[in-house]
Amino acid sequence: MADVTFDELSAGELPAEAHPTATGISNEKLSMWVFLASDCLLFGGMISTYLVYKNRPGEIEGLAGSDLKVSELFDIPFTSMTSFILLMSSLTMVLSVNAIVRKDVARMRLWLVATSILGGLFLGGQVYEFTEFVNHGLGFTTNVASSAFFGLTGLHGVHVAAGVIMLLVTTGLSFRRRIHPEAVEVVGLYWHFVDIVWVLIFTVVYLIP
């Protein structure tokens, strides 16, 4: 889908495929980007909160709790595997967008389903990780650090779950009506953003001591 410049718009020289909006960008795509930009602030706040509290479990007066640190329970090889799965899902997502641009609907469905499965696997991994933490005595209310950790990674998990639903709905709709390539692209933008946020979380929360 070609976008149109402001000069072209002013001069009335619109390409046939341009969006009939003031910006030349479809409202759906523009609103998704604005949402993603605002989501940066949300995740920024959650990451900062974790960074502030991560070394202070059980030490803050008035907030009694266990002094067990989240980082003591990290299973880096396992989390690396789930990170790899999410990274792979970004690849299948772009392959899906490329497929629908080529009007290859069957392959688009295949890649969308593959992306959903990979997203589901990531979520399964997160549920397993959370269960292990709880089994080791670290729950959401154990201390401020654990609350910040579960809040951050849980919020990311909710985003992934929403993305999986969007992928499955898009796949389902493709059986009932023709799907516009930009609809898949917009879902893909959301999915890649979820991946980008995990790139930050994986490094800042899991790998940097």
Add this chain to the structure above:
Amino acid sequence: MSTPTADLAGHTTEAEHEAHHGPTDGQFFTIFWVLVVLTALEVSTEWWDEWFGESSRKIAVPLLIFLMVVKFFLVALYFMHLKFDQPMLRRIFWFGAIVAMAVYGGTLTSMNFWEDSGTTRFNDPPPALDRPAEGGSDAAVEPGAGSGQTTADGGS
């Protein structure tokens, strides 16, 4: 309000197909494998202490931040098509990202995060005020006493 061209029921035209500019499937695979290698390098730093000694930690942290930024840009520019899309979309996204970094960078700085030594210095409640309490005694007054405040927020 929905734009006609973005309707799910819309159909692709040849012009749209030709206008789609971006990496090919093969190029996406290349970017993916670059991301995999960078991630593997990131994960390997977890064992650098054992392999290269404690001093490697000084290199590992800056390297991790660098690799994280590179991965962020690779996904944003290529997978999210920011490199090929209209400049306005780039500006919108970078504006959000930069504002987030500035706001939370400032917040962390104000909380002495960068000087963090694992102590409770910035989350400690304020020290007791040294002023006469009601009844004429010189006992120190706990901050927030009688005001209904709690120290649940660390007294900040």
